[in-house]
Amino acid sequence: MIKREKISNILKSTNFNTEVTVMGWVKTFRNNQFIALNDGSCMNNLQVVVDFANTSEEILKKITTGAAIAATGLLVESLGKGQSVEVKAATLEVLGESDAEKFPLQPKKHSLEFLRDIAHLRFRTNTFNAIFKVRNALAFAVHQFFNERGFVYLHTPIITASDAEGAGEMFRVTTLPFENTPKNEDGSIDFKEDFFGRSANLTVSGQLEGELGAMALGEIYTFGPTFRAENSNTTRHLAEFWMIEPEVAFADLEDNMNLAENLLKYIITYVLKNCKDELAFLTTRLAEEEKSKPQNERSEFDLMGKLQFCLENNFERITYTEAIEILKRSKPNQKKQFKYLIEEWGADLQSEHERYLVEKHFKKPVILTDYPADIKSFYMRMNEPDEQGRRTVRAMDILFPGIGEMVGGSQREERLDYLKARMDEMHIPQDELYWYLDTRKFGTAPHAGFGLGFERLVLFVTGMTNIRDVIPFPRFPKNAEF
RNA sequence: UCCUAAGUAGCUCAGCUGGUUAGAGCAUCUGACUGUUAAUCAGAGGGUCCCUGGUUCGAGUCCAGGCUUGGGAGCCA
Numbered sequence: 001m002i003k004r005e006k007i008s009n010i011l012k013s014t015n016f017n018t019e020v021t022v023m024g025w026v027k028t029f030r031n032n033q034f035i036a037l038n039d040g041s042c043m044n045n046l047q048v049v050v051d052f053a054n055t056s057e058e059i060l061k062k063i064t065t066g067a068a069i070a071a072t073g074l075l076v077e078s079l080g081k082g083q084s085v086e087v088k089a090a091t092l093e094v095l096g097e098s099d100a101e102k103f104p105l106q107p108k109k110h111s112l113e114f115l116r117d118i119a120h121l122r123f124r125t126n127t128f129n130a131i132f133k134v135r136n137a138l139a140f141a142v143h144q145f146f147n148e149r150g151f152v153y154l155h156t157p158i159i160t161a162s163d164a165e166g167a168g169e170m171f172r173v174t175t176l177p178f179e180n181t182p183k184n185e186d187g188s189i190d191f192k193e194d195f196f197g198r199s200a201n202l203t204v205s206g207q208l209e210g211e212l213g214a215m216a217l218g219e220i221y222t223f224g225p226t227f228r229a230e231n232s233n234t235t236r237h238l239a240e241f242w243m244i245e246p247e248v249a250f251a252d253l254e255d256n257m258n259l260a261e262n263l264l265k266y267i268i269t270y271v272l273k274n275c276k277d278e279l280a281f282l283t284t285r286l287a288e289e290e291k292s293k294p295q296n297e298r299s300e301f302d303l304m305g306k307l308q309f310c311l312e313n314n315f316e317r318i319t320y321t322e323a324i325e326i327l328k329r330s331k332p333n334q335k336k337q338f339k340y341l342i343e344e345w346g347a348d349l350q351s352e353h354e355r356y357l358v359e360k361h362f363k364k365p366v367i368l369t370d371y372p373a374d375i376k377s378f379y380m381r382m383n384e385p386d387e388q389g390r391r392t393v394r395a396m397d398i399l400f401p402g403i404g405e406m407v408g409g410s411q412r413e414e415r416l417d418y419l420k421a422r423m424d425e426m427h428i429p430q431d432e433l434y435w436y437l438d439t440r441k442f443g444t445a446p447h448a449g450f451g452l453g454f455e456r457l458v459l460f461v462t463g464m465t466n467i468r469d470v471i472p473f474p475r476f477p478k479n480a481e482f
Numbered sequence: 483u484c485c486u487a488a489g490u491a492g493c494u495c496a497g498c499u500g501g502u503u504a505g506a507g508c509a510u511c512u513g514a515c516u517g518u519u520a521a522u523c524a525g526a527g528g529g530u531c532c533c534u535g536g537u538u539c540g541a542g543u544c545c546a547g548g549c550u551u552g553g554g555a556g557c558c559a
Contacts, residue, residue, distance in 0.1 A: 028518095030519065081519080
């Protein structure tokens with residue numbers, strides 16, 4: 001194929017009157033003369049000027065929105081106002097036609113709901129072009145951050161046999177037939193006949209395996225798909241999502257919080273530096289959207305301002321107990337505006353409470369630590385009971401404005417006897433997790449880690465509000481199209 | 483799963499207290515124009531009113547059930 005010039009390069013070029021070949025998809029064709037051409041290399045379009053008097057009617061008719069074309073001609077300074085350069089097409093080839101009556105994208109605003117229905121084509125819009133460029137940059141920044149610090153990128157399994165983690169409903173993995181399924185004498189399914197010789201599921205977290213790696217490699221992280229079969233219908237849950245899970249040996253909760261905060265700030269800095277056009281576009285997009293909201297619901301920062309603010313300020317770090325005190329004294333609690341009123345220590349925080357802390361009280365990201373043991377997982381390190389005998393664990397959740405829980409993590413319980421006691425208490429079978437317990441038997445050490453929901457990060461950075469719009473092909477209840 | 487709103491042309495939406503042939507803007511098609519920026523002007527075509535039942539002389543409109551979607555809640559990342 002003829003070597004094409006990327007539009008991103010051409011728009012920056014000043015090599016006027018040289019011949020170039022460009023290939024891309026037609027956004028609009030105005031006045032039978034002007035093609036707005038996009039090849040995905042950047043957000044902006046290149047104007048290709050067609051000499052319609054000397055171009056066959058047959059070709060002109062095929063230059064429709066969505067068609068793929070190749071154009072060769074001189075790069076010149078634009079005569080028109082909206083752009084600095086343009087290509088005067090000497091030859092024009094239609095690579096792939098696009099029936100204008102059937103192509104669903106028009107040169108106008110489409111609702112995000114409609115675009116979700118045509119997720120296979122929504123990449124061709126400015127908005128999704130920007131979102132997936134930013135998503136890519138975020139992913140790259142994650143790897144760069146950890147690589148610079150000597151972390152090992154560990155590939156934990158996607159299929160797991162343990163269903164003891166309690167992190168949520170799991171998708172079953174099986175090759176057993178749906179009919180005449182082999183049964184045990186008691187009528188239950190005989191998984192010995194199944195592919196793995198036992199029941200298997202898609203992973204809900206790589207943490208336990210990650211800990212095994214950290215207890216030898218020192219510092220590891222995972223970054224892969226995660227699956228939850230919860231019937232969650234919200235703007236911040238997916239059945240298939242990507243999670244980043246670092247795990248660090250010889251680290252406590254303090255180190256863990258520092259790592260998470262540094263990671264988030266590093267990534268945001270990277271994107272501010274490397275995705276200027278995309279963030280500028282998304283900032284404008286969000287501002288437009290905010291215009292339709294009532295004044296009191298609009299945010300005080302625009303998207304860029306919000307990201308900048310996040311970098312310039314330390315995340316607020318408070319304990320659960322302190323948070324409860326703040327919430328108890330808060331106006332919405334005293335005026336009984338909360339749906340769930342905060343009355344006593346031990347209550348799980350509802351999202352209205354988290355939002356109050358983050359969006360009203362502190363107005364910045366908040367790290368909540370030391371939750372009551374009763375509402376947290378078995379593997380979190382137990383604190384000494386306080387003077388009132390209340391038990392807490394060394395957990396931390398990082399809450400972001402508009403997103404809620406972005407990060408959930410903890411210092412891990414490294415003391416074998418404590419861990420076993422907790423597992424018994426929570427009815428987690430020790431024999432199934434013998435391999436996990438082995439790390440505490442042989443050379444146990446303090447360690448800590450967390451899980452960062454990648455799509456939630458993309459939401460925050462792009463200013464989008466529905467998690468289904470920041471992953472190419474979202475999976476959620478009743479939907480696995482594409 | 484619960485609460486709530488919605489589903490009408492390719493898209494966004496109007497359609498009153500049930501009434502004759504269901505509308506608009508954009509898109510599409512045809513023609514005009516030709517340095518346009520979501521081009522402009524004139525005309526034309528385009529409908530399983532989400533599905534299944536029911537009430538009624540008559541249902542886009544009312545009732546019941548279902549499906550899907552948006553928003554909120556729960557589960558969580």
